[in-house]
Amino acid sequence: MSIYIFDGTMTGLLSCIFRAFQFKEFDVQVSTDANVQTGLFAEVIDVASNDEHAQRVWQGLKLKASDSAFKQFYYAFLSEQQQAFQHCFNFAIYVFQQQRDVSKNYGHADVLGMSQWAKQVGREKHRMEAFVRFKKCQDGLFISLVSPDFNVLPIIERHFKARYQDQRWLIYDEKRNFGIYYDLHKVHQVQMDAGAIDRQTASGHSQSFCIELDDEEVLYDQLWKDYFRSVNIEARRNMKLHVQYVPRRYWRYMNEKTL
Structure with missing residues (x-):
């Protein structure tokens, strides 16, 4: 052999x-x-x-x-x-x-x-396409940090390019130290210093970046949380079913799950 x-x-x-x-x-x-x-x-x-x-x-x-x-x-x-x-x-x-x-x-x-x-x-792949959330920087770049179990960035770029054609965005894989960046024309693979970006807050729930976020980012973040709470029916809450469709390991990407 x-x-x-x-x-x-x-x-x-x-x-x-x-x-x-x-x-x-x-x-x-x-x-x-x-x-x-x-x-x-x-x-x-x-x-x-x-x-x-x-x-x-x-x-x-x-x-x-x-x-x-x-x-x-x-x-x-x-x-x-x-x-x-x-x-x-x-x-x-x-x-x-x-x-x-x-x-x-x-x-x-x-x-x-x-x-x-x-x-x-x-x-x-489908879960990344559904659960990735972006934060807007002061220079207009939308950025998101992810850490998928598998190397799915090469197969999700088409989805995000089609969905967000009018804005520059970067999805960075912390685990594999590379990202995909859309410059309004093409998607490029990029590498950067992940140490320049805070992976999570101490609570382990939210994304937090060591770059200058847009002044209205906090407002949009709060508006989304308010909308999520308004459409949620607490009496019909079924956490077991919820976790089945939205596993906890994806919560860190989702604004509505932050404290």
Whole structure:
């Protein structure tokens, strides 16, 4: 058995798939952990990211897999989980070794496993699109800090670009130290010093930034809280059901949940 170590990028994973076929090594474990535990006869191989190899595999998957399976492959990769990486690798090997389209054969463990991870990432995507809240800065930039379980920023940018076309905004992923910034024309990936931004208040509920907020931001914040309270029917409050649809870990993004 061989263990392929890659850098955690999509290019790296696709390069692992290319190498597997290049050397006819299909009993392979893929990992981003250089210190992964190995068996007695396991061979550890560092696989360098190769853009040309990755592109060949990427185009091949487009031809061999259905559109939905191709999307699931990408979503599962964005989970950043070792198990999902393994499912994606095994899925690609399985698809390339078959003459017909088997990308929807959910009886295969890796097809099913990949789709399950993709479903979790898709669920996180929809929740981010629903629960992200912005604060307005004095320079007109709208900013929000998030910390999603999975790397969903690349797949939520289309939603926010379509919804907020007339304002500049920045959504920054604290966990992964990068963000997506819309400049009224295009969406760019940016990196910045997260230490310059307060992640939360001591209460652990609200976002608070070390930048100059717009003077009316506090007013708009209070107006939203007043509206939320006015439409809420206290007698019909069902916290168990509420938490089911709005998990507590998302409350930090929501103005109405701040004290």
